[in-house]
Amino acid sequence: METPKSESEWKKRLTPEQYHVLREKGTEMAFTGKLLKNKETGTYTCAACDQKLFSSDTKFDSGTGWPSFTDAIPSSVEFHRDMSHGMVRTEVTCAKCGSHLGHVFDDGPGPTGKRFCINSCSLDFKKQ
Numbered sequence: 001m002e003t004p005k006s007e008s009e010w011k012k013r014l015t016p017e018q019y020h021v022l023r024e025k026g027t028e029m030a031f032t033g034k035l036l037k038n039k040e041t042g043t044y045t046c047a048a049c050d051q052k053l054f055s056s057d058t059k060f061d062s063g064t065g066w067p068s069f070t071d072a073i074p075s076s077v078e079f080h081r082d083m084s085h086g087m088v089r090t091e092v093t094c095a096k097c098g099s100h101l102g103h104v105f106d107d108g109p110g111p112t113g114k115r116f117c118i119n120s121c122s123l124d125f126k127k128q
């Protein structure tokens with residue numbers, strides 16, 4: 001899938017909720033995402049550009065209401081310091097198309113100790 005070149009192309013490709021999350025750094029409502037409870041084996045990809053982002057092997061139930069992962073597929077995401085909303089967080093974006101995915105925290109389980117907190121609507125799932 002080719003990365004859109006203008007915001008109007010992004011709007012055509014994405015639902016309004018996806019556009020808000022991926023392109024405007026929004027957050028979907030907790031416990032509403034369709035992939036939250038998905039336990040199938042496969043790969044989670046960027047809903048905007050199809051980049052492979054997370055393996056089902058790293059998914060866990062964090063209890064937060066968003067799909068959570070202990071790690072990302074190497075080189076698939078980028079990290080940015082996010083000072084918005086009076087917090088210091090690390091934003092996670094797709095390395096291919098730059099879309100906002102969620103945040104990563106240091107309170108996850110082993111082996112990485114990381115908790116990637118990712119909006120379900122920013123992901124697609126490819127079953128293996």
Ligand code: FE
Pocket residue numbers: 046047048049050051094095096097098099
């Ligand atoms: Fe992407």
